[in-house]
């Protein structure tokens with residue numbers, strides 16, 4: 001059998017793990033696991049809510065320092081600022097890191113510095129309100145953030161947005177957008193999942209939806225790899241397989257240090273080690289090898305290339 005395609009995971013909390021452990025050695029373990037599972041690229045987010053005792057922005061900036069330190073020390077892992085850099089990293093068989101932020105808690109004035117340090121992705125909100133999203137809606141500051149990140153060709157990520165803010169964000173930008181780690185509400189009603197109208201809206205503007213392995217987003221019963229494949233099939237049939245990706249959101253390595261409300265993981269999709277089996281199952285479920293390769297990494301790369309190359313009507317594109 002041909003080697004399964006390498007995987008670009010649209011959502012990982014490795015930076016949060018480094019923060020919680022304060023142990024750079026953890027990064028080496030993550031890289032070894034990723035290489036073994038053929039996960040070759042990942043969007044890693046600064047996440048401000050690992051420790052309720054520390055302000056979110058301070059946690060995010062500390063996570064950035066830890067990630068920079070880890071990337072400098074550990075071989076075979078590279079921070080990528082452009083799709084070209086990602087392609088070079090993959091050619092060297094390095095794990096490519098795309099830096100993002102989950103919940104825009106940092107001051108907007110820091111945006112240029114974050115861009116210089118490699119940030120290329122943003123979610124305006126996590127599961128609690130942020131200065132950018134309040135009571136379900138984008139704030140004035142949220143709209144400013146959208147303009148600033150669009151201007152810098154960052155990936156705009158709508159996962160975690162309440163539905164009114166989702167539609168408001170689509171009014172604010174013409175960019176193809178990412179929903180990095182959300183599933184289909186038609187299969188599992190949950191505030192973190194997207195309705196058919198939302199899924200279609202993401203696809204209509206050339207966006208991509210990354211599907212999540214966290215059990216409550218998959219099924220009301222004990223979730224399995226089959227449930228994940230059911231979501232993949234449903235969303236692929238609704239909006240086309242070229243708009244679907246993986247945003248696994250694996251948390252197996254966090255369960256002993258942070259309370260996520262549950263310790264249950266999806267059977268057969270509990271962590272990186274299950275990814276090769278998932279890819280084999282997708283082919284068994286009738287996805288062609290080309291479709292599987294697009295799901296695995298091609299669609300996310302195409303999205304990043306499209307966002308990077310965008311001609312922006314608002315003018316003033318920032319280069320670099």
Ligand SMILES: [Zn+2]
Pocket residue numbers: 102160181
């Ligand atoms: Zn999340």
